[in-house]
Amino acid sequence: MEKSVSTSPKIFIVGIGDDGFEGLTSQSTRILGDAQVIVGNPQVLGHVEKLSAEKVPVGGDLGEIVETLEKHQAKNVVLLTSGDPLFYGVSKYLCDKLGKDRFQVIPHVSSMQLAFARIKESWDDAHLANLANQPLESVIAAARISEAIGLFTTEEIPPKEVAKTLLGHDLDYFHAYVCENLGSPNECVTQGELKEIAEQSFGPLNVMILVRKPDVPDRPMSLVGKRKFGNPDDVFRQSKPKRGLLTPMEVRCIALSLLDLGDSSVVWDVGAGSGSVSIEAGMIAEKGAVYAIEMDPEDHGLIRTNIENFAVKNVQAVLGKAPEAWATLPDPDCIFIGGTGRQIRGICEQALQRLKPGGRIVANISSIENLADVHQLFDTVMESAKVTMVNISHATYQLERHRFEASNPTFLVSGKKPLKKS
Template structure:
């Protein structure tokens, strides 16, 4: 390491196996340090060194002042567990004192070790720490995740998390608790959530949740119901969720264009989990919504969601359009969604049955589908309205705000001329 870098405060990651798991370069940093800051348990792992050890205060403002003072030393080191930039202290210090005053030397994160122990990849997992944050928003993120990695906390140990998940109807994960990773008393426990709720673990643990194959999301039962634009996670969904629920923002735009009246007859073709059909039924409270869906498992989801929302005017039609449309009453509004590859026959058949003054709205996900569908709708002989819907939702992560983009899609709408108009 350069002389310039050595003049900075080094934030050094260390594992539960102490100095034995460090590289030779990291051990040299500790041996040459004149002051070493860290939590008491982490300092105990360092062993005997020449430098003065100083226990870091638990309250961050006081710890920040200690770090300021330590930076006046010739070779200051701050030791912390695992990767200091992965839910560690390094980001907090760099944000408040400037990145130029620090050098970060990471160790393998205990989260990385935990996923390695259970032989699961972690690049697609939802990862977070429960320290200092409420459990409820974390439960909502877990609900729709495939894999989850959690740093537990004194307040939220694995048994409490398991009980909370079960209380929310989330029972479709198998759980692993990885304790004291890298140390002689390391232990990995696999359990069902119901079993986990009755177990006790060492404070140093990582909880991993892996979704069981083929299990649908359970709806989020918290909060009130909206007439339209309900959050995606209030609907029971099959997996993968993408493409099976029309996102709330897109759904709201589509329903606005459909211009549904209290007595309307509505077709939802390719209804998936039924989110749009159910909200259309709430708008057409005296009418009927027909949810056309070829997959038997999704038909069951539509019926379950309709029952949860109390929309008795949703009628499921198990079949593939356009053949399944033959015996249905003519609609006042038609929505076409789902993952169909050929929308042109559906557009022609549905618009042909549409009552005068009614609107057809189409939601597609690819540029190729947009192009072919747009040309098919232009052949209907009426103006076609088109939107490119690109939305990002704000997500709080620790003490920062970031935006997660939902998959972009396209809406197309065409209205049939009212009787007596050309």
């Protein structure tokens, strides 16, 4: 094992809050007191103007910060930043650029942490974003599946612009908080409906928090340009998070191809959720019939709404629990089974009894335990049984770089029922 030892003096990165020098820990005040050079933006340097160290102002250009630190590396230099330097701060970029061994990071409480504390909401599951380096479109996508969102806004994208954009996408089911100047004497927390926030202006130092109202389903954007399959998730009305999230677009496309639908196919969608698979199956099998089977009354209502929005006449929402719910339905050519319950193997066994010879079945499974059970069943009684793992990542823009955030993997187990022997 080799140890990496830097020959250059350590550069301290110290976080500071809006309450200034008085709010720092004894460790941070000692480091700043010993500094020969303090680098930072003019606003944070104002908190340490009484110290004797040389003050070097820098802007937001990361390259400029690197050059400044390199220029003063022979001295005892401190980079002073706001809040936690490792939370949407400059530290990660500098450590990647110059090496972690060059730095020692002394964090302060981040303004995001303070904001959630002020409104007394947990932030462990919240979607957090900095609009300085992430597009507002990524927030719109996250809003459809998040219970809470925390945003560092910018002068170009202030809270009123965020509120207007959310309202423009029919995402009006959030209660909004705008926390200004946190930790300072003129701290202010404003709360209200999005339409109220959209009419107000706020100071540049703010954190915006959106908290989803309880029991409000998502609403789709305009259906203009809808596709026969592979429609964006946004165009379907769907349940709130953790109740009935629909089959994602990429998984839906693969599942529909594995079902090998014909234009006159009879299709069962068991555990239909919001009905996205049913609706796209109906648009492909336009001369056939699709039955969206769902036991949750709320989701059943959403299926009916989505059917109406897409104007598909051959899709029928069926309220009930399998297998009783399909007792009077015609035998299917294709079956799609979703859900995460332990009973999925039993549901597959019973569904296979009704599947027409030569018909195809696809089960969407998220756990490896259910995967093993269902694959063993299909491998025993079906032809061409196979498993497809779908692992999708989408790009996000952070600190001048594109990174990929992975969704949870899911498994599609598929097979064809043998033809009857003559």
